[in-house]
Amino acid sequence: MAKIYSEVSRFDAKSTNRDDEVATTSGVLNLPTKIIPEASELTEHGNAIVISVVNQKGGVGKTTTTINLGACLAELGRRVLLIDFDPQHSLSVGLGISTRKLDGSIYNLMMDESTNIEDLLLKTSVPGMDMIPSHEDLAGAEGGLLNVIAREKVLKRVLAPVLDFYDVILIDCQPSLGLLTVNALTASQGVLVPLECEYFALRGVALLDDIIGKVQKNTNPDLQLTGILPTMFDRKTVHSREVLERISQAFPEKVFDTIISRTVRFPETTVAGEPITTYASNSSGASAYRRLARELIAMGGVR
Numbered sequence: 001m002a003k004i005y006s007e008v009s010r011f012d013a014k015s016t017n018r019d020d021e022v023a024t025t026s027g028v029l030n031l032p033t034k035i036i037p038e039a040s041e042l043t044e045h046g047n048a049i050v051i052s053v054v055n056q057k058g059g060v061g062k063t064t065t066t067i068n069l070g071a072c073l074a075e076l077g078r079r080v081l082l083i084d085f086d087p088q089h090s091l092s093v094g095l096g097i098s099t100r101k102l103d104g105s106i107y108n109l110m111m112d113e114s115t116n117i118e119d120l121l122l123k124t125s126v127p128g129m130d131m132i133p134s135h136e137d138l139a140g141a142e143g144g145l146l147n148v149i150a151r152e153k154v155l156k157r158v159l160a161p162v163l164d165f166y167d168v169i170l171i172d173c174q175p176s177l178g179l180l181t182v183n184a185l186t187a188s189q190g191v192l193v194p195l196e197c198e199y200f201a202l203r204g205v206a207l208l209d210d211i212i213g214k215v216q217k218n219t220n221p222d223l224q225l226t227g228i229l230p231t232m233f234d235r236k237t238v239h240s241r242e243v244l245e246r247i248s249q250a251f252p253e254k255v256f257d258t259i260i261s262r263t264v265r266f267p268e269t270t271v272a273g274e275p276i277t278t279y280a281s282n283s284s285g286a287s288a289y290r291r292l293a294r295e296l297i298a299m300g301g302v303r
Protein backbone atom coordinates (compact mmCIF):
# COMPACT_ATOMS: atom_id res chain seq x y z
CA MET A 1 0.00 0.00 0.00
CA ALA A 2 2.85 2.36 0.81
CA LYS A 3 4.18 1.77 -2.69
CA ILE A 4 0.92 2.84 -4.31
CA TYR A 5 1.08 6.06 -2.36
CA SER A 6 4.59 6.91 -3.44
CA GLU A 7 3.49 6.39 -7.04
CA VAL A 8 0.34 8.49 -6.97
CA SER A 9 1.43 11.18 -4.59
CA ARG A 10 2.09 14.56 -6.13
CA PHE A 11 2.68 16.71 -3.06
CA ASP A 12 5.78 15.23 -1.59
CA ALA A 13 6.32 17.60 1.29
CA LYS A 14 2.81 16.98 2.58
CA SER A 15 2.49 13.33 1.68
CA THR A 16 3.61 11.77 4.87
CA ASN A 17 0.61 9.46 4.82
CA ARG A 18 1.50 6.34 6.70
CA ASP A 19 -1.72 4.48 6.14
CA ASP A 20 -0.02 1.09 6.26
CA GLU A 21 0.36 1.56 10.05
CA VAL A 22 -3.36 2.15 10.57
CA ALA A 23 -5.86 -0.60 11.42
CA THR A 24 -8.80 -0.61 9.02
CA THR A 25 -12.26 -2.15 8.99
CA SER A 26 -11.60 -3.66 5.57
CA GLY A 27 -8.31 -5.12 6.79
CA VAL A 28 -9.72 -6.59 10.00
CA LEU A 29 -12.77 -8.05 8.23
CA ASN A 30 -10.73 -9.35 5.25
CA LEU A 31 -12.54 -7.15 2.73
CA PRO A 32 -10.89 -5.55 -0.33
CA THR A 33 -8.38 -2.89 0.75
CA LYS A 34 -9.63 0.70 0.56
CA ILE A 35 -7.23 3.38 -0.61
CA ILE A 36 -8.06 6.82 0.75
CA PRO A 37 -7.04 9.53 -1.72
CA GLU A 38 -5.14 12.71 -0.95
CA ALA A 39 -7.43 15.49 0.26
CA SER A 40 -8.58 17.99 -2.34
CA GLU A 41 -7.32 21.54 -1.86
CA LEU A 42 -9.99 24.03 -0.85
CA THR A 43 -10.09 27.12 -3.02
CA GLU A 44 -12.58 29.05 -0.91
CA HIS A 45 -13.66 28.96 2.71
CA GLY A 46 -16.93 29.20 4.56
CA ASN A 47 -20.38 27.62 4.58
CA ALA A 48 -19.19 25.37 7.39
CA ILE A 49 -20.40 21.82 7.77
CA VAL A 50 -21.27 21.20 11.42
CA ILE A 51 -20.69 17.74 12.88
CA SER A 52 -21.60 16.61 16.38
CA VAL A 53 -19.36 14.01 18.01
CA VAL A 54 -21.81 12.02 20.09
CA ASN A 55 -22.06 8.96 22.27
CA GLN A 56 -24.01 8.87 25.52
CA LYS A 57 -21.29 6.70 27.03
CA GLY A 58 -18.26 8.46 28.52
CA GLY A 59 -14.68 7.43 27.86
CA VAL A 60 -15.20 6.23 24.29
CA GLY A 61 -12.96 8.78 22.57
CA LYS A 62 -15.32 11.68 21.74
CA THR A 63 -13.03 14.43 23.00
CA THR A 64 -9.88 12.76 21.67
CA THR A 65 -11.55 12.42 18.25
CA THR A 66 -12.79 16.02 18.21
CA ILE A 67 -9.32 17.41 19.00
CA ASN A 68 -7.34 15.16 16.69
CA LEU A 69 -9.73 15.02 13.75
CA GLY A 70 -9.97 18.82 13.98
CA ALA A 71 -6.17 19.16 14.02
CA CYS A 72 -5.83 16.86 11.01
CA LEU A 73 -8.47 18.75 9.03
CA ALA A 74 -6.63 21.98 9.86
CA GLU A 75 -3.39 20.38 8.61
CA LEU A 76 -5.25 19.81 5.34
CA GLY A 77 -5.97 23.52 5.03
CA ARG A 78 -9.49 23.52 6.44
CA ARG A 79 -10.62 26.30 8.78
CA VAL A 80 -11.74 24.42 11.85
CA LEU A 81 -13.74 25.45 14.91
CA LEU A 82 -14.11 23.10 17.89
CA ILE A 83 -16.95 23.61 20.38
CA ASP A 84 -16.44 22.22 23.86
CA PHE A 85 -20.03 21.33 24.73
CA ASP A 86 -19.35 19.26 27.83
CA PRO A 87 -19.50 20.83 31.33
CA GLN A 88 -16.50 18.64 32.21
CA HIS A 89 -14.54 20.74 29.66
CA SER A 90 -12.07 17.98 28.74
CA LEU A 91 -11.64 19.46 25.29
CA SER A 92 -10.52 22.78 26.74
CA VAL A 93 -8.11 20.95 29.08
CA GLY A 94 -6.86 18.75 26.24
CA LEU A 95 -5.93 21.88 24.32
CA GLY A 96 -4.14 23.41 27.28
CA ILE A 97 -6.80 26.00 28.12
CA SER A 98 -7.39 26.83 31.76
CA THR A 99 -11.09 27.50 32.25
CA ARG A 100 -10.39 29.57 35.36
CA LYS A 101 -8.94 32.46 33.38
CA LEU A 102 -11.68 32.72 30.78
CA ASP A 103 -13.77 35.76 29.88
CA GLY A 104 -16.68 33.49 29.06
CA SER A 105 -17.59 30.16 27.60
CA ILE A 106 -20.20 28.40 25.51
CA TYR A 107 -22.41 28.66 28.59
CA ASN A 108 -22.61 32.46 28.25
CA LEU A 109 -23.42 32.14 24.57
CA MET A 110 -26.21 29.67 25.30
CA MET A 111 -27.77 31.66 28.14
CA ASP A 112 -27.33 35.28 27.10
CA GLU A 113 -28.37 36.41 23.64
CA SER A 114 -26.34 39.61 23.91
CA THR A 115 -23.03 37.67 24.11
CA ASN A 116 -21.05 37.84 20.88
CA ILE A 117 -19.50 34.57 19.66
CA GLU A 118 -16.59 36.42 18.03
CA ASP A 119 -15.52 37.66 21.48
CA LEU A 120 -15.15 34.11 22.76
CA LEU A 121 -13.23 32.44 19.93
CA LEU A 122 -9.82 31.22 21.08
CA LYS A 123 -6.88 30.22 18.91
CA THR A 124 -5.36 26.81 19.63
CA SER A 125 -1.73 25.76 19.17
CA VAL A 126 -2.75 24.36 15.77
CA PRO A 127 -2.75 26.95 12.96
CA GLY A 128 -6.21 27.16 11.41
CA MET A 129 -7.99 25.61 14.39
CA ASP A 130 -9.98 27.75 16.85
CA MET A 131 -12.14 26.71 19.77
CA ILE A 132 -14.86 27.85 22.13
CA PRO A 133 -14.25 26.64 25.66
CA SER A 134 -16.74 25.17 28.08
CA HIS A 135 -17.26 25.67 31.79
CA GLU A 136 -18.75 23.70 34.68
CA ASP A 137 -21.66 26.17 34.64
CA LEU A 138 -22.87 24.50 31.47
CA ALA A 139 -24.25 21.70 33.64
CA GLY A 140 -26.95 24.17 34.71
CA ALA A 141 -27.86 25.14 31.17
CA GLU A 142 -30.32 22.31 30.58
CA GLY A 143 -32.51 23.62 33.39
CA GLY A 144 -31.92 27.22 32.36
CA LEU A 145 -33.09 26.51 28.81
CA LEU A 146 -36.38 24.94 29.80
CA ASN A 147 -38.34 28.16 29.57
CA VAL A 148 -36.61 29.46 26.49
CA ILE A 149 -38.63 29.54 23.26
CA ALA A 150 -37.24 27.09 20.70
CA ARG A 151 -34.90 25.72 23.34
CA GLU A 152 -33.56 23.01 21.00
CA LYS A 153 -32.34 25.64 18.53
CA VAL A 154 -30.22 27.86 20.77
CA LEU A 155 -26.82 26.48 19.71
CA LYS A 156 -27.83 26.73 16.06
CA ARG A 157 -28.52 30.44 16.56
CA VAL A 158 -25.23 30.85 18.48
CA LEU A 159 -23.15 29.35 15.65
CA ALA A 160 -24.89 31.11 12.77
CA PRO A 161 -22.61 34.22 12.68
CA VAL A 162 -19.40 32.19 12.14
CA LEU A 163 -20.63 29.64 9.59
CA ASP A 164 -19.34 31.82 6.78
CA PHE A 165 -15.80 31.82 8.10
CA TYR A 166 -15.16 28.17 8.92
CA ASP A 167 -15.16 25.05 6.75
CA VAL A 168 -15.96 22.64 9.54
CA ILE A 169 -17.28 22.95 13.08
CA LEU A 170 -16.95 19.94 15.39
CA ILE A 171 -19.06 19.82 18.56
CA ASP A 172 -17.69 17.70 21.40
CA CYS A 173 -20.84 16.55 23.24
CA GLN A 174 -21.23 15.45 26.82
CA PRO A 175 -22.01 11.78 27.52
CA SER A 176 -25.81 12.14 27.58
CA LEU A 177 -28.68 12.47 25.15
CA GLY A 178 -30.30 15.38 26.99
CA LEU A 179 -31.22 18.87 25.84
CA LEU A 180 -27.64 20.03 25.24
CA THR A 181 -26.97 17.09 22.93
CA VAL A 182 -30.29 17.71 21.18
CA ASN A 183 -29.11 21.33 20.68
CA ALA A 184 -25.88 20.02 19.13
CA LEU A 185 -27.80 17.66 16.83
CA THR A 186 -30.20 20.43 15.83
CA ALA A 187 -27.25 22.64 14.86
CA SER A 188 -25.51 19.91 12.83
CA GLN A 189 -25.63 18.32 9.40
CA GLY A 190 -23.65 15.28 10.53
CA VAL A 191 -23.19 13.00 13.51
CA LEU A 192 -19.95 11.16 14.14
CA VAL A 193 -20.20 8.36 16.70
CA PRO A 194 -16.99 7.09 18.29
CA LEU A 195 -17.73 3.54 19.37
CA GLU A 196 -15.55 1.61 21.74
CA CYS A 197 -14.94 -1.89 20.38
CA GLU A 198 -16.51 -3.61 23.41
CA TYR A 199 -19.54 -5.81 23.87
CA PHE A 200 -22.77 -3.87 24.64
CA ALA A 201 -21.52 -0.91 22.61
CA LEU A 202 -24.10 -1.70 19.96
CA ARG A 203 -27.05 -1.28 22.29
CA GLY A 204 -26.02 2.32 22.87
CA VAL A 205 -25.87 3.03 19.15
CA ALA A 206 -29.44 1.80 18.69
CA LEU A 207 -30.62 4.33 21.28
CA LEU A 208 -28.59 7.08 19.66
CA ASP A 209 -30.01 6.19 16.25
CA ASP A 210 -33.44 6.62 17.76
CA ILE A 211 -32.61 10.14 18.99
CA ILE A 212 -31.20 11.05 15.58
CA GLY A 213 -34.53 9.96 14.06
CA LYS A 214 -36.46 12.12 16.53
CA VAL A 215 -34.31 15.18 15.84
CA GLN A 216 -34.75 14.64 12.08
CA LYS A 217 -38.49 14.55 12.55
CA ASN A 218 -38.84 17.49 14.93
CA THR A 219 -36.08 20.06 14.62
CA ASN A 220 -33.58 19.18 11.88
CA PRO A 221 -34.66 17.16 8.82
CA ASP A 222 -31.17 17.56 7.29
CA LEU A 223 -29.35 15.62 10.02
CA GLN A 224 -27.39 12.58 8.81
CA LEU A 225 -25.38 9.90 10.54
CA THR A 226 -21.96 10.67 9.05
CA GLY A 227 -20.36 7.53 10.39
CA ILE A 228 -19.43 5.26 13.25
CA LEU A 229 -15.78 5.37 14.25
CA PRO A 230 -14.37 2.24 15.92
CA THR A 231 -12.16 3.37 18.81
CA MET A 232 -10.06 1.70 21.54
CA PHE A 233 -9.47 -1.14 19.11
CA ASP A 234 -7.12 -3.90 20.17
CA ARG A 235 -5.84 -6.11 17.37
CA LYS A 236 -4.86 -8.76 19.86
CA THR A 237 -8.36 -9.49 21.15
CA VAL A 238 -10.91 -11.59 19.34
CA HIS A 239 -13.79 -9.61 20.74
CA SER A 240 -12.64 -6.28 19.23
CA ARG A 241 -12.90 -8.01 15.85
CA GLU A 242 -16.28 -9.55 16.65
CA VAL A 243 -17.71 -6.22 17.80
CA LEU A 244 -16.47 -4.60 14.58
CA GLU A 245 -18.11 -7.33 12.54
CA ARG A 246 -21.44 -6.85 14.30
CA ILE A 247 -21.40 -3.05 13.98
CA SER A 248 -20.66 -3.38 10.26
CA GLN A 249 -23.59 -5.74 9.85
CA ALA A 250 -25.96 -3.53 11.84
CA PHE A 251 -24.88 -0.30 10.09
CA PRO A 252 -23.73 -1.25 6.58
CA GLU A 253 -21.75 1.53 4.83
CA LYS A 254 -21.75 3.61 8.02
CA VAL A 255 -18.62 2.30 9.72
CA PHE A 256 -15.47 4.26 8.89
CA ASP A 257 -12.74 2.21 7.29
CA THR A 258 -10.23 3.96 9.55
CA ILE A 259 -10.01 2.46 13.03
CA ILE A 260 -8.51 4.16 16.10
CA SER A 261 -6.43 1.63 18.02
CA ARG A 262 -5.90 1.67 21.75
CA THR A 263 -2.59 3.31 22.62
CA VAL A 264 -1.15 5.02 25.65
CA ARG A 265 -0.07 7.95 23.49
CA PHE A 266 -3.58 9.47 23.67
CA PRO A 267 -3.73 9.85 27.47
CA GLU A 268 -0.26 11.41 27.23
CA THR A 269 -1.52 14.09 24.83
CA THR A 270 -4.17 15.20 27.33
CA VAL A 271 -1.46 15.88 29.89
CA ALA A 272 0.58 17.69 27.25
CA GLY A 273 -2.45 19.81 26.25
CA GLU A 274 -2.02 19.33 22.52
CA PRO A 275 -3.16 17.06 19.68
CA ILE A 276 -1.27 13.87 18.91
CA THR A 277 -0.36 15.31 15.52
CA THR A 278 2.02 17.73 17.20
CA TYR A 279 2.81 15.78 20.39
CA ALA A 280 3.79 12.60 18.53
CA SER A 281 3.51 13.50 14.89
CA ASN A 282 4.95 10.21 13.60
CA SER A 283 2.94 7.93 15.87
CA SER A 284 0.42 5.46 14.50
CA GLY A 285 -2.29 7.34 16.43
CA ALA A 286 -1.50 10.51 14.47
CA SER A 287 -1.53 8.50 11.22
CA ALA A 288 -4.94 7.08 12.09
CA TYR A 289 -6.55 10.50 12.62
CA ARG A 290 -4.87 11.84 9.46
CA ARG A 291 -6.37 8.96 7.50
CA LEU A 292 -9.76 9.58 9.12
CA ALA A 293 -9.65 13.24 8.06
CA ARG A 294 -8.94 12.24 4.46
CA GLU A 295 -11.63 9.56 4.57
CA LEU A 296 -14.16 12.10 5.83
CA ILE A 297 -13.28 14.50 3.00
CA ALA A 298 -13.29 11.72 0.38
CA MET A 299 -16.78 10.61 1.41
CA GLY A 300 -18.11 14.19 1.34
CA GLY A 301 -18.66 14.38 5.12
CA VAL A 302 -16.75 17.66 5.06
CA ARG A 303 -15.43 19.66 2.12
Ligand SMILES: Nc1ncnc2c1ncn2[C@@H]1O[C@H](COP(=O)(O)OP(=O)(O)O)[C@@H](O)[C@H]1O
Pocket (backbone or CB within 6 Å): 057, 058, 059, 060, 061, 062, 063, 064, 065, 090, 175, 231, 232, 233, 260, 261, 262, 263, 264, 265, 266, 267, 268, 270
Ligand atom coordinates in the same frame (compact mmCIF):
# COMPACT_ATOMS: atom_id res chain seq x y z
N1 LIG B 1 -7.36 5.30 21.14
C1 LIG B 1 -7.16 5.46 22.45
N2 LIG B 1 -6.32 4.63 23.10
C2 LIG B 1 -6.10 4.77 24.44
N3 LIG B 1 -6.64 5.72 25.19
C3 LIG B 1 -7.48 6.58 24.60
C4 LIG B 1 -7.78 6.50 23.20
N4 LIG B 1 -8.66 7.50 22.90
C5 LIG B 1 -8.89 8.17 24.05
N5 LIG B 1 -8.19 7.62 25.07
C6 LIG B 1 -8.17 8.03 26.47
O1 LIG B 1 -9.35 7.54 27.08
C7 LIG B 1 -9.91 8.53 27.94
C8 LIG B 1 -11.29 8.91 27.46
O2 LIG B 1 -11.20 9.50 26.17
P1 LIG B 1 -12.07 10.76 25.78
O3 LIG B 1 -11.69 11.15 24.40
O4 LIG B 1 -11.96 11.80 26.83
O5 LIG B 1 -13.52 10.11 25.78
P2 LIG B 1 -14.96 10.80 25.90
O6 LIG B 1 -14.83 12.19 25.42
O7 LIG B 1 -15.84 9.95 25.04
O8 LIG B 1 -15.35 10.72 27.35
C9 LIG B 1 -8.94 9.69 27.95
O9 LIG B 1 -8.06 9.54 29.02
C10 LIG B 1 -8.19 9.53 26.64
O10 LIG B 1 -6.89 10.07 26.69
Ligand SMILES: [Mg+2]
Pocket (backbone or CB within 6 Å): 062, 063, 064, 086, 090, 091, 172, 173
Ligand atom coordinates in the same frame (compact mmCIF):
# COMPACT_ATOMS: atom_id res chain seq x y z
MG1 LIG C 1 -15.36 13.97 26.39
